[in-house]
Amino acid sequence: MSIDTKNVAEDALADLRGRYLTFFIDNTCYGIELLYISEIIGIQPITHIPGLPAYFKGIINLRGKVAPIIDVRLKLGQEERAYDDKTCIIMVNISDMQVGLIVDMVADVVSMDDALRNPPPDSGARTGDRYLSSIANVAGKVVLNIDCEKFFQSDLRPY
Amino acid sequence: MAIDPSMEPMLEVFIYESTSLLEQLDEILLEAEKSKSFSDDNINEIFRTMHTIKGSSAMMEFTGISTLAHAVEDVFFILREDSSRLGSVGEQLFDLVFQASDFLKTEIESVQNSGEANKDPSAMIAELKHLASIMRGEAPAAAAPDAAPADAGSQPPPSGDPDMVRIRVFFEDGCQMENIRAFMLISQLKELCDKLESIPANPESDSTCCSEIIKNGLLLDLKPSGSLDDVIHSIENAVNIKTYEIVEDAAAPSAKAAEASAPAAGGEPAAAKPAAAPASPAASTPAAAAAGKVKQSLVSVNQAKLDQLMDLVGEIVTSESMVVGNPELRGLKLDNFHKSARELRKLTDELQDVVMSIRMVPLSGVFQRMNRIVRDMCKKLDKDVDLVTEGGDTEVDKTINEAIGDPFMHMIRNSMDHGIELPEVRLQKGKPAKGRVTLAAKNIGGEIVITISDDGQGLDTAVLMKKARENGLLTKPESEYTDKEIFGFIMLPGFSTNKEVTEFSGRGVGMDVVRQNLEKVGGTLSIDSKRGEGTTFIIKIPLTLAIVDGMELAVGNSVFTLPITSIKQSFKLSDGGQLVTDTDGSEMIMLRGQCYPLIRLHQIFGIDTQVTDLADGIIMQIENSEKVACIFADELLGEQQVVVKPFPKFLAKYEIKQMGLSGCTILGDGSISLILDANNLLSSYR
Numbered sequence A: 001m002s003i004d005t006k007n008v009a010e011d012a013l014a015d016l017r018g019r020y021l022t023f024f025i026d027n028t029c030y031g032i033e034l035l036y037i038s039e040i041i042g043i044q045p046i047t048h049i050p051g052l053p054a055y056f057k058g059i060i061n062l063r064g065k066v067a068p069i070i071d072v073r074l075k076l077g078q079e080e081r082a083y084d085d086k087t088c089i090i091m092v093n094i095s096d097m098q099v100g101l102i103v104d105m106v107a108d109v110v111s112m113d114d115a116l117r118n119p120p121p122d123s124g125a126r127t128g129d130r131y132l133s134s135i136a137n138v139a140g141k142v143v144l145n146i147d148c149e150k151f152f153q154s155d156l157r158p159y
Numbered sequence B: 001m002a003i004d005p006s007m008e009p010m011l012e013v014f015i016y017e018s019t020s021l022l023e024q025l026d027e028i029l030l031e032a033e034k035s036k037s038f039s040d041d042n043i044n045e046i047f048r049t050m051h052t053i054k055g056s057s058a059m060m061e062f063t064g065i066s067t068l069a070h071a072v073e074d075v076f077f078i079l080r081e082d083s084s085r086l087g088s089v090g091e092q093l094f095d096l097v098f099q100a101s102d103f104l105k106t107e108i109e110s111v112q113n114s115g116e117a118n119k120d121p122s123a124m125i126a127e128l129k130h131l132a133s134i135m136r137g138e139a140p141a142a143a144a145p146d147a148a149p150a151d152a153g154s155q156p157p158p159s160g161d162p163d164m165v166r167i168r169v170f171f172e173d174g175c176q177m178e179n180i181r182a183f184m185l186i187s188q189l190k191e192l193c194d195k196l197e198s199i200p201a202n203p204e205s206d207s208t209c210c211s212e213i214i215k216n217g218l219l220l221d222l223k224p225s226g227s228l229d230d231v232i233h234s235i236e237n238a239v240n241i242k243t244y245e246i247v248e249d250a251a252a253p254s255a256k257a258a259e260a261s262a263p264a265a266g267g268e269p270a271a272a273k274p275a276a277a278p279a280s281p282a283a284s285t286p287a288a289a290a291a292g293k294v295k296q297s298l299v300s301v302n303q304a305k306l307d308q309l310m311d312l313v314g315e316i317v318t319s320e321s322m323v324v325g326n327p328e329l330r331g332l333k334l335d336n337f338h339k340s341a342r343e344l345r346k347l348t349d350e351l352q353d354v355v356m357s358i359r360m361v362p363l364s365g366v367f368q369r370m371n372r373i374v375r376d377m378c379k380k381l382d383k384d385v386d387l388v389t390e391g392g393d394t395e396v397d398k399t400i401n402e403a404i405g406d407p408f409m410h411m412i413r414n415s416m417d418h419g420i421e422l423p424e425v426r427l428q429k430g431k432p433a434k435g436r437v438t439l440a441a442k443n444i445g446g447e448i449v450i451t452i453s454d455d456g457q458g459l460d461t462a463v464l465m466k467k468a469r470e471n472g473l474l475t476k477p478e479s480e481y482t483d484k485e486i487f488g489f490i491m492l493p494g495f496s497t498n499k500e501v502t503e504f505s506g507r508g509v510g511m512d513v514v515r516q517n518l519e520k521v522g523g524t525l526s527i528d529s530k531r532g533e534g535t536t537f538i539i540k541i542p543l544t545l546a547i548v549d550g551m552e553l554a555v556g557n558s559v560f561t562l563p564i565t566s567i568k569q570s571f572k573l574s575d576g577g578q579l580v581t582d583t584d585g586s587e588m589i590m591l592r593g594q595c596y597p598l599i600r601l602h603q604i605f606g607i608d609t610q611v612t613d614l615a616d617g618i619i620m621q622i623e624n625s626e627k628v629a630c631i632f633a634d635e636l637l638g639e640q641q642v643v644v645k646p647f648p649k650f651l652a653k654y655e656i657k658q659m660g661l662s663g664c665t666i667l668g669d670g671s672i673s674l675i676l677d678a679n680n681l682l683s684s685y686r
Helices: A002-016 A148-155 B005-035 B040-059 B063-081 B083-088 B091-114 B122-135 B178-190 B207-216 B228-237 B255-259 B263-267 B286-293 B303-324 B335-359 B364-381 B398-419 B423-428 B461-470 B483-491 B510-520 B649-653 B678-684
Strands: A019-025 A028-033 A037-042 A056-062 A065-071 A088-094 A097-103 A105-111 A132-138 A141-146 B165-171 B193-199 B218-224 B241-247 B360-362 B385-390 B395-397 B435-444 B447-454 B524-530 B534-542 B547-555 B558-563 B567-571 B578-581 B587-591 B594-600 B618-623 B628-633 B635-643 B661-666 B672-676
Touching (some): A056 A097, A056 B672, A097 B649, B040 B063, B178 B193, B178 B218, B178 B228, B303 B335, B335 B360, B364 B435, B398 B510, B398 B534, B461 B483, B547 B618, B547 B672
Antiparallel strands (some): A088 A097
16 A cells, blocks of 8 residues: 555656746746645735845745745845735745745746756856756747755755 | 554553663663662662563563563572672673663664564573573572573473472453452462462452463462362352363473463572573563552653644634734623633633643653763763763753754763863863763743753864865855854864764764754754863753743834743833933933833834834833843734744744844734744843
């Protein structure tokens, strides 16, 4: 029986692999591997915590659990903008911890196999580029895939 | 060997019981080793412990455990007879018994994890036997009790007495209380016999032998005073007897009989039965019965259930606040409602206290384990170290208690291995040859502060710096590093100052793991060290699961909770008190002739608010054991009980606690309030 459950779990994981949630910041389309995402919630009251980098908007109450929220715009070094009804929080699981990402708008879930994805060019300096795992072209649309590990690296250990 | 599902609950009890027994055993051994002798009480206690483990493990069919326990029991059996025999083996005995205790612990752990115990203790048993034979004198004469293994086979009716008869009696199925029935039968038969012994012995005092009697029957070795027929007749007439048989060939009884044999051997003159071993696994002996009597009225509870209970209580507290503080009730005159609400509040308070107290366990258990580690390391490292523990009665939450065991072990090992020098070196340095590691716990203002200090060589900042440089860990010019920051290096992953990896430390994972484990329960670790004088690790663990009474303070759009315990008073500036500004421009409040520093919450937390004039807001005077200060907020919202939640682990890198915030809490309306930490506020903003 345990073998069966293991297989089911593996199948489920395999299902998620290669699929990406796309979202927009301004007119740029970004993707995050579905594997990392636990849910998408609407914008809600955020309690600010002093003493954190500006891109930490604070913490929210997610059904009794407290989760920190990061504004992706600020993390990527862009201008902050007022939240509207399209603004969403994508809850991401990283190293067994939950973090929310504020994005302008969630777009779609798309499958991308390896052939579609190209490594990002080594352009160096700009903030944001160093978080990318690949750049894909899906149906004529350019998607910048964010590497979650890299994205949160500065917030996780080691110091 | 798979465990029968029906044994599952028994397995849990077995694990629980054996673990606590083994812990006791360690305690006794350490004590005895210090005084280099066993008191009679200690010997009996160890004997009983081993006997119980032997019995219960045999019942669970863990033969490895039971045979080893048996071998240890044998050794202590000899000691019990004549404790002076300890002299002939001395230290060796302690080492061996400690090893045996460790073996049993790992086996029980493996039982817990996989339900199996397969390691072979035969080497250890051989050593124990060897030891036993030394203790008995070079030639283990027939006069000494033989330490032969349990399966020495049968227990024949004492030979040389042809009148002895062995009778096996089975009671009716399901007649219950077999032990009592056995006892009744025995007392009846006693009148008819010159000599009567039963297996199990003393069934009346131990109800656990019921199953044994059901399985193997009651064995009676008797010598009838009249004819055997009288006895048989009496058995036939006794109530609830299903069958009986006279075991003719005592030399070849069934395997079952062997298993059930000989509990009484311990009490019998050993000379009479050279081959009889105090063996019987599941059967009970007087010793086991005595152990049963001291059982306290304790219930062991699954921890997950306790966690759930705690969560539920937290929810109740929150929803109670939601009901009582419901905005829809505002402006209504509800005398009865408020009376009932107060009653409810009183009950929830009580409930909370009880639940909290259930979860609290003293630290002494963890401290005790450290004694053991220090002892072992002393031997292996040839160092002489005393472990001094203080405040073992400090109580912490169970989860915390579990989480800090490993970190303590690492830190003590570090202190012993790297900190304390060899005795010769210590003498050269003018220190006493005997090193000292102090483990002290204190409860200070809602935080448990535990210090682990040694009087060893201390940390060498130069070496640490060099190592950090080699590993490329430096992020700023070397001269800018403070001592504290340099000490902090040892908590980085992969950082070890020991040149060689030893059995105990040097791989550089230790302190990193320590820090991570402590952070899991919201604790912090700091290091203080003086070259040549020693190192101190300071651990601070908040009472994370606590529910606190707090005052809600509004500052701009934010709500803060200030624990009531740290509030001295609250007042408005207009009530008296005066703003004073010193030469640096820092503000102070003059109150009844005393000056207190003023902390403006909106300023230190960078919050936009309309209320910046002291006269418009509220001033709370806060205190800890050392200092008093005033904090300024916009408005006092009221009192509420809140459940403290730690900040998300994700934010662990940022030292929010240093900002004067100890955690957060979810208010009745679902919004989050940050909990102010008076200690940090007082120390960081002067």
